[in-house]
Amino acid sequence: MRVLRDLLRDYRFAVSFTVLCLLLIMAILSAFSPYDPTFWWHAARDLRPSWTHFLGTSAKGQDIFWQATYAVRNSLIISVIAGTVSRVIAVLVGMVAGYRGRLTDRVLMFISDSFLVMPLFLIIVLLAMLVRERMNLVNLGLLLAFFGWAWDARVIRSQILSLREREFTLTAVLSGTKTMKLVMKEYLPFAAPLIFSTLINNMAWAIGMEITLAILGLSNMDIPTLGTMLQWAISYQALLLGQWWWLLTPVVLAIFLFIALYWLSVSISEYLDPRTRIQRVGAK
Amino acid sequence: MNGVMPSTVLRAEQLKAFYILDAFGTEKIVKAVNGVSVQIRENEVYGIAGESGCGKTTLLKALYSAIEPPLRLMGGRVFYVRDGEEIDVYSLSKEEKRRLRWEYISYVPQGSMSVLNPVKKLKDSYSDFLESHVAGKTRRDTLAIARRHLHELGLPPKVLDAYPHQLSGGMRQRVTIALAALLGPRIMIADEPTTALDVVVQRGVIQLFKSIQESLKNTIVLVTHDMGVHANVADRIGIMYAGVMIEESTVERVFEEPLHPYTQYLINSLPKFGDKSVRESAPGSPPSLANLPSGCPFHPRCPHAMDVCLQEMPEVVDVGENHRVACWLVEGGGDGRAA
Amino acid sequence: MDALLEIRNLRKDFAFGSLLSRLRITAVDDVSFDVMPAEIFALAGESGCGKTTTARLILGFEEPTSGSIRHKGDENGRPKKREKVWFTQGVQAIFQNPFETFNPLRRVERYLFETVRNYGLTKNGTKADKLIDEMLKAVGLRLEEVSGRYPSEFSGGQLQRISIARSLLTNPSLLIADEPVSMVDASIRMSIVNLFRQLRDELGVSVIYITHDLATAYYVCDRIAIMFRGHVVEMGGVENVLMAPKHPYTKLLRESIPEADPKKRWKESVSLTDIEHEEYLRKGCRFAGRCPKVMDVCRENVPPEFTVDGVLVKCFLYDEELMTQTKRSEVPDDAE
Numbered sequence: 001m002r003v004l005r006d007l008l009r010d011y012r013f014a015v016s017f018t019v020l021c022l023l024l025i026m027a028i029l030s031a032f033s034p035y036d037p038t039f040w041w042h043a044a045r046d047l048r049p050s051w052t053h054f055l056g057t058s059a060k061g062q063d064i065f066w067q068a069t070y071a072v073r074n075s076l077i078i079s080v081i082a083g084t085v086s087r088v089i090a091v092l093v094g095m096v097a098g099y100r101g102r103l104t105d106r107v108l109m110f111i112s113d114s115f116l117v118m119p120l121f122l123i124i125v126l127l128a129m130l131v132r133e134r135m136n137l138v139n140l141g142l143l144l145a146f147f148g149w150a151w152d153a154r155v156i157r158s159q160i161l162s163l164r165e166r167e168f169t170l171t172a173v174l175s176g177t178k179t180m181k182l183v184m185k186e187y188l189p190f191a192a193p194l195i196f197s198t199l200i201n202n203m204a205w206a207i208g209m210e211i212t213l214a215i216l217g218l219s220n221m222d223i224p225t226l227g228t229m230l231q232w233a234i235s236y237q238a239l240l241l242g243q244w245w246w247l248l249t250p251v252v253l254a255i256f257l258f259i260a261l262y263w264l265s266v267s268i269s270e271y272l273d274p275r276t277r278i279q280r281v282g283a284k
Numbered sequence: 285m286n287g288v289m290p291s292t293v294l295r296a297e298q299l300k301a302f303y304i305l306d307a308f309g310t311e312k313i314v315k316a317v318n319g320v321s322v323q324i325r326e327n328e329v330y331g332i333a334g335e336s337g338c339g340k341t342t343l344l345k346a347l348y349s350a351i352e353p354p355l356r357l358m359g360g361r362v363f364y365v366r367d368g369e370e371i372d373v374y375s376l377s378k379e380e381k382r383r384l385r386w387e388y389i390s391y392v393p394q395g396s397m398s399v400l401n402p403v404k405k406l407k408d409s410y411s412d413f414l415e416s417h418v419a420g421k422t423r424r425d426t427l428a429i430a431r432r433h434l435h436e437l438g439l440p441p442k443v444l445d446a447y448p449h450q451l452s453g454g455m456r457q458r459v460t461i462a463l464a465a466l467l468g469p470r471i472m473i474a475d476e477p478t479t480a481l482d483v484v485v486q487r488g489v490i491q492l493f494k495s496i497q498e499s500l501k502n503t504i505v506l507v508t509h510d511m512g513v514h515a516n517v518a519d520r521i522g523i524m525y526a527g528v529m530i531e532e533s534t535v536e537r538v539f540e541e542p543l544h545p546y547t548q549y550l551i552n553s554l555p556k557f558g559d560k561s562v563r564e565s566a567p568g569s570p571p572s573l574a575n576l577p578s579g580c581p582f583h584p585r586c587p588h589a590m591d592v593c594l595q596e597m598p599e600v601v602d603v604g605e606n607h608r609v610a611c612w613l614v615e616g617g618g619d620g621r622a623a
Numbered sequence: 624m625d626a627l628l629e630i631r632n633l634r635k636d637f638a639f640g641s642l643l644s645r646l647r648i649t650a651v652d653d654v655s656f657d658v659m660p661a662e663i664f665a666l667a668g669e670s671g672c673g674k675t676t677t678a679r680l681i682l683g684f685e686e687p688t689s690g691s692i693r694h695k696g697d698e699n700g701r702p703k704k705r706e707k708v709w710f711t712q713g714v715q716a717i718f719q720n721p722f723e724t725f726n727p728l729r730r731v732e733r734y735l736f737e738t739v740r741n742y743g744l745t746k747n748g749t750k751a752d753k754l755i756d757e758m759l760k761a762v763g764l765r766l767e768e769v770s771g772r773y774p775s776e777f778s779g780g781q782l783q784r785i786s787i788a789r790s791l792l793t794n795p796s797l798l799i800a801d802e803p804v805s806m807v808d809a810s811i812r813m814s815i816v817n818l819f820r821q822l823r824d825e826l827g828v829s830v831i832y833i834t835h836d837l838a839t840a841y842y843v844c845d846r847i848a849i850m851f852r853g854h855v856v857e858m859g860g861v862e863n864v865l866m867a868p869k870h871p872y873t874k875l876l877r878e879s880i881p882e883a884d885p886k887k888r889w890k891e892s893v894s895l896t897d898i899e900h901e902e903y904l905r906k907g908c909r910f911a912g913r914c915p916k917v918m919d920v921c922r923e924n925v926p927p928e929f930t931v932d933g934v935l936v937k938c939f940l941y942d943e944e945l946m947t948q949t950k951r952s953e954v955p956d957d958a959e
Contacts, residue, residue, distance in 0.1 A: 168726040337808075482669035486879070556883065570810065
């Protein structure tokens with residue numbers, strides 16, 4: 001694809017794309033894991049990395065490599081759910097508020113601002129404590145989504161406000177295009193880089209939140225995620241015992257994931273930026 | 285205009301200035317000024333006409349030696365004539381150029397807000413300006429000079445106490461022009477000074493240029509696409525098309541006997557009061573400066589295009605009576621009527 | 624109703640400022656005019672005169688503060704929700720900046736196809752292609768030239784033509800053109816202006832041509848209304864108004880146009896005032912501050928309309944009773 005080729009010219013995209021592909025492969029590998037991640041003691045404990053166990057084993061007797069595949073998969077699932085659902089809400093709220101204006105705008109922005117002002121972290125912690133037992137991947141994703149849309153809704157709204165004043169809006173109106181279709185067809189291409197980069201940022205935030213909740217002991221510890229892996233390692237004193245393979249695996253994976261997501265977001269949003277897109281359209 | 289041998293004050297020789305752009309791996313070369321030679325005289329108003337994208341703004345920048353990347357000087361030279369001596373502008377150091385600016389040659393860009401400091405009152409801008417060019421004057425002196433200058437030009441001196449945003453667009457423009465004329469430069473270059481101004485205000489701006497030229501007896505190079513403005517204020521006009529100067533003559537001859545087919549189309553398409561007969565434009569549209577046709581850039585639209593027009597760029601021919609044309613239809617010398 | 628469009632006593636106020644200091648500017652003040660079928664009517668004036676606001680009011684993008692706008696076929700007065708006037712009354716518009724008229728990230732032909740679909744002109748895909756192709760041919764282009772390309776790949780003139788083609792698809796009876804050629808290259812301007820003449824002659828379309836360029840207005844329009852600070856100060860046939868201007872402002876405007884003829888250079892200087900926004904807030908005639916023939920009555924009252932030689936003028940100089948009174952009470956002055 002020409003788009004892919006253009007993007008790969010940017011080293012940031014190339015590196016992040018590769019890293020994410022590798023992580024995705026890891027996540028897919030989890031389907032082939034010989035061990036069930038919820039069982040303990042399927043291997044000898046505290047083994048250093050070797051050929052049979054690439055990243056060693058944990059104090060719970062679990063192969064760290066295969067745990068990690070599940071951890072990556074689950075963290076990605078949480079962040080994708082959180083990111084996409086919150087995008088959908090943010091886009092809908094932002095676009096409707098921006099285009100309709102007046103009362104609709106004020107009501108929606110009031111709601112959005114309330115979410116911004118609330119101490120999100122405390123509320124998430126509270127809710128997590130309440131539903132800890134029934135917390136699974138999807139629920140956690142939805143919980144994070146519910147709190148992650150407010151900021152971006154306002155950003156999208158302000159972009160819509162400025163686009164509304166441009167003449168092509170009038171042309172579309174005179175062409176008979178109705179509101180919803182107009183907003184989707186005319187404004188979405190402009191909002192795309194914004195939406196995309198906030199998606200990635202939101203995903204990174206979700207992963208971070210997940211890890212934080214896990215370390216606070218508020219997650220369901222049976223489900224392997226980057227956060228829970230880290231939490232188990234900490235609670236089993238992996239640092240003191242020098243079990244660097246157990247501790248570093250989730251940490252290094254998380255760092256790679258964050259950097260990759262960041263670079264991806266930056267390079268793609270630069271590519272999608274309407275100003276550079278317009279240049280490219282003519283150049284061919 | 286001088287009756288006797290008019291002497292040159294600014295000269296350009298085969299000037300070439302291109303924009304080299306690089307977007308996502310594809311290189312684009314915009315040939316904005318593609319071999320322009322021109323001689324501008326003392327004590328005249330020289331108009332440069334042409335539509336958007338013909339390179340006239342770039343030509344001004346090149347004449348003022350304000351060339352910065354992605355614009356690059358690809359060839360040719362520019363000379364200023366000062367006290368009988370020719371100065372090759374592009375061989376000067378930055379400091380020497382700085383000293384020439386505003387005292388010998390000044391530039392009024394499109395959009396006056398880029399010259400005036402928006403957070404300073406005009407009197408401060410004027411005083412700062414004077415202080416950086418003329419030594420040994422107190423604040424009161426500079427203010428007095430500024431007031432007198434504005435008064436002489438027919439502008440109300442009370443504008444000095446205002447901020448730029450408090451003035452209307454037209455007044456700002458005139459104040460900027462007055463600032464450019466403050467040190468009595470021998471050459472003033474103005475880029476589209478009347479665009480976006482209302483008709484009556486436009487007239488005020490043009491009158492200002494005229495009165496400056498009459499009192500300083502200097503040279504004004506005025507770039508605008510509005511032929512009406514040229515008709516009213518220019519002594520000689522140069523017509524630019526696709527980076528080349530295709531015709532140059534006195535204002536009367538350009539309007540009454542244009543020789544280049546493009547100029548002919550241009551003059552004939554201007555609406556005139558009292559005449560409702562049909563007017564025609566040139567067919568097609570101007571070429572992109574990044575993708576010029578071969579030979580003469582006008583040939584795709586020219587009804588008289590010949591084979592040679594597609595192959596070679598016509599040379600500039602002097603047909604006498606202060607009239608120069610770059611067109612294969614025009615034989616050198618004599619009457620210069622199309623064959 | 625014979626007229627295509629009937630505007631009576633139209634007024635639009637805009638309020639600025641905070642709760643503490645509200646400034647009210649009347650952008651359009653007591654404007655009345657008719658537009659007949661198959662005529663090109665110019666709304667001319669300098670910036671800030673209210674011509675663009677009037678256009679927006681006609682199109683329904685703004686609500687008038689008072690006054691009426693009636694289209695032919697709109698017999699019961701204005702319908703409540705006016706934003707669909709292009710659907711119901713066959714009114715379309717063309718804008719000044721051809722590069723802003725279309726979304727730079729979308730292919731231009733999308734707008735043409737969307738117009739066809741939204742107005743239900745045809746459901747058949749091939750018929751739609753044909754319809755659009757014919758309309759583009761009428762403005763000097765072809766569908767295959769336009770297909771698949773983005774606005775940045777066209778010149779200003781071409782985009783303006785496409786904009787005109789799009790607006791003609793719905794077979795409008797009235798076209799509102801807001802400075803349609805001011806951003807188009809001079810060498811092709813006339814071909815687009817001539818298009819408007821063609822539309823009037825061949826399709827019977829009426830055009831409200833908004834401009835500050837009186838020379839082009841003279842060339843293409845049949846009737847013209849000169850606006851100044853929200854008022855129509857003079858209105859009539861373009862030959863009368865522009866060749867024999869009556870209102871002092873029209874005279875000033877006409878004289879200040881730089882004519883493309885070196886023999887017709889200006890001889891006198893004009894003096895400029897710098898009190899634009901004050902002119903809006905005047906009690907009487909808005910031009911009183913600059914008028915060479917101003918009288919006391921001008922400062923107090925807005926002049927009513929007088930008809931002189933078939934031209935409507937809003938100026939006390941044409942109030943016959945007043946002028947005869949003044950002449951009797953004054954020492955005879957220089958002849959006017």
